Amino acid sequence: MLTIFRGESTHKMDQKGRVSIPADYRRIIIEENAKVGKELDQNTLVIVFGDNRQSHLECYPLTLSREIHENIKSKFPRGTPKREFLDNFFETKSIAVQIDPNGRMLLPQHVRTKAELGSNVCFAGKGESFQMWNPEKYSQRQKELEAMFRDEEIISNPLVLLE
């Protein structure tokens, strides 16, 4: 089984804020969460909505959420500005949601508003996490990404960047 979030897809969100989680993402989340323990948390995922520099939602299993938390704690002493900033970004500006029996999650209103989500939501796998986007914002971001390396370097194949 691949523990890599892959691919892009669009799902419906209803008025109550319910969205189906792509089935393969769901499997990865459950499988990852199993490593952490606690049966109760088994179908939990963490969603970071962050501050105004980000217009999408960043989603990950408890394993990665915990890794980030531990990183923050060990690298930045309590009371320092960076610590406060990071705690705020990754903990205050985030939520934990449950996967319901139908494989959906329920996004609270303030999160939907923050990410400008309407009746359609784009999912994008990003390896160890996945993202949720407003479809327009998403294709906009895609264009930006494509343009980003078009001019300076002529890249026939992005693999060259890995050299």
Place this chain on the structure above:
Amino acid sequence: MLTIFRGESTHKMDQKGRVSIPADYRRIIIEENAKVGKELDQNTLVIVFGDNRQSHLECYPLTLSREIHENIKSKFPRGTPKREFLDNFFETKSIAVQIDPNGRMLLPQHVRTKAELGSNVCFAGKGESFQMWNPEKYSQRQKELEAMFRDEEIISNPLVLLE
């Protein structure tokens, strides 16, 4: 594990000073307190209002309150200025409140006054603790935080801070 205070929300406070504690925070508090023992203390939480450098309330379960207390005792000998300062900050300028059968806490008048709390209270999860804020003060602080790293470093994603 899910014992991390997360997210932000706003709750009403009535004239008597009663505020609902976000349900997930409540669960974490109870779960944490269970580690300490004493059935009586099961639904107690500690609120530090501190001195004038802080305009919010810092709230945590008995486990953390105890940990802080032990830390102070072991690191600063009785009679030293630092010891006096810390005792004053974390013990004198704090209260222990109960969670009532409806999931609310009752804030005494002097604490409400100190934190400038009116009919709306902002809750902000901070990992091992959570905070309560006057909504205006809160959004003001948020702006400050966001500005804090905008100019000096170009951060497309705060994760780079973790490298």
Place this chain on the structure above:
DNA sequence: AATTCAAACCATTTTATACCACTAATTTAA
């Protein structure tokens, strides 16, 4: 005895969760 404040109780609104049903797509097995 009157006043104040905390605690308990009760009721309503809102929101989240569970439950059920349908369709489409995919997989499995005959």
Place this chain on the structure above:
DNA sequence: TTAAATTAGTGGTATAAAATGGTTTGAATT
């Protein structure tokens, strides 16, 4: 390769829980 079975995605409804407002009781204070 088709029919049956399963899984995915979606919508609606019923139920439970959370948030909050109000009233009453009880203890402590003046």
